[in-house]
Amino acid sequence: MKQLKIALAALCLLAAAPLLNADDAEGRGLLKEATAEFKAKDYYDAAKTALDAEHMADSAELKAAAVKLAVNSYRKAELYYREFENIEKLLTSYASHVEFPSFAAREFELGDKFYEGHRDPAYYALRWVPWLRDTDRSIEVYEKALSHAPYSERAPQAKLRMAERMLEAGGTDMNKPIEVLRGVVRDYPDTPEARSAQLHLGVALASMAKYGDGDGAYNREAVQVLNEFKLRYPDAKETAYVDMLIRTTRDIQAERLLSVAKFYSDNGRQEAAERYLGEVIRLYPDSTSSDQAERLLTKMDKTYIPQPVAPAVEPRVLTYDAMPIPPSGGELLITPQQSDGKYLVPVRDLGLDKNTEKK
Numbered sequence: 063m064k065q066l067k068i069a070l071a072a073l074c075l076l077a078a079a080p081l082l083n084a085d086d087a088e089g090r091g092l093l094k095e096a097t098a099e100f101k102a103k104d105y106y107d108a109a110k111t112a113l114d115a116e117h118m119a120d121s122a123e124l125k126a127a128a129v130k131l132a133v134n135s136y137r138k139a140e141l142y143y144r145e146f147e148n149i150e151k152l153l154t155s156y157a158s159h160v161e162f163p164s165f166a167a168r169e170f171e172l173g174d175k176f177y178e179g180h181r182d183p184a185y186y187a188l189r190w191v192p193w194l195r196d197t198d199r200s201i202e203v204y205e206k207a208l209s210h211a212p213y214s215e216r217a218p219q220a221k222l223r224m225a226e227r228m229l230e231a232g233g234t235d236m237n238k239p240i241e242v243l244r245g246v247v248r249d250y251p252d253t254p255e256a257r258s259a260q261l262h263l264g265v266a267l268a269s270m271a272k273y274g275d276g277d278g279a280y281n282r283e284a285v286q287v288l289n290e291f292k293l294r295y296p297d298a299k300e301t302a303y304v305d306m307l308i309r310t311t312r313d314i315q316a317e318r319l320l321s322v323a324k325f326y327s328d329n330g331r332q333e334a335a336e337r338y339l340g341e342v343i344r345l346y347p348d349s350t351s352s353d354q355a356e357r358l359l360t361k362m363d364k365t366y367i368p369q370p371v372a373p374a375v376e377p378r379v380l381t382y383d384a385m386p387i388p389p390s391g392g393e394l395l396i397t398p399q400q401s402d403g404k405y406l407v408p409v410r411d412l413g414l415d416k417n418t419e420k421k
């Protein structure tokens with residue numbers, strides 16, 4: 063009985079073998095057709111036929127060859143997101159049949175293309191319509207590239223650019239880009255990307271400090287990060303902006319403490335109110351809330367002696383020198399009357415307003 067089962071199993075395998083070979087044969091035929099389309103520069107159809115060849119092929123080697131041709135075809139057609147999708151297929155399904163580092167490096171390049179503004183057409187048949195474009199894919203592409211090559215020399219720039227796009231997209235979850243920026247500052251301290259990341263991190267934390275910062279953690283970290291930026295890059299052209307941002311961030315925390323003091327005062331808890339008012343005056347003497355906190359504390363505590371000289375309150379808005387547009391002469395074009403708009407006659411600007419003779 064056992065020998066009969068073995069014999070039946072062998073017959074099944076023999077029967078299936080022609081079918082398997084037929085699949086590979088059909089796959090090879092489609093791959094040959096796709097190669098001809100590629101040579102004829104019909105890249106879009108070549109990619110589609112190559113993916114059909116992958117579907118019909120049986121061996122992993124032939125499937126990988128078909129996907130490689132699809133990758134090259136989409137690259138030539140400048141359909142970079144579809145190229146990325148098929149690179150992902152190679153790296154995840156056929157990794158043993160590809161040169162892994164080169165394809166991982168290509169994903170970083172594709173991320174750069176999307177970051178710099180490339181958008182695939184939403185519909186290939188209507189690719190000539192400029193406003194029918196796909197969305198920005200840089201975040202997704204960079205994330206996958208980093209998952210394949212986390213220690214690549216291009217990792218710092220990819221992480222920084224990914225965080226920038228996350229911040230620009232906005233949304234409610236700011237923790238992810240903030241964590242990415244922290245990682246760039248921590249892991250690549252001596253790179254240009256760390257400098258940019260630290261500034262972006264300070265700005266993002268200052269923005270977070272305005273909302274949902276009950277314990278002041280974002281506020282404290284923002285001030286710390288921005289002060290470290292000033293110490294590390296004393297000649298940075300952003301110093302004036304950083305100083306202004308530090309002041310406004312400190313104002314937020316001072317105003318928050320002042321509002322807590324008012325709440326306790328309105329509810330008859332004078333001791334707690336005085337404590338918070340004292341913190342505003344002591345910790346944030348140059349804030350916009352310090353003067354108001356001192357006036358309230360003077361009314362509540364008759365033993366409190368106000369500061370003889372209040373610290374100067376620096377401006378919270380950056381100012382720029384106004385430069386007038388330099389005067390320049392030139393030719394003016396007018397439409398002569400009674401010409402039905404057919405002719406244009408140049409009339410020179412004689413600059414009479416600047417050369418008026420004194421009588």
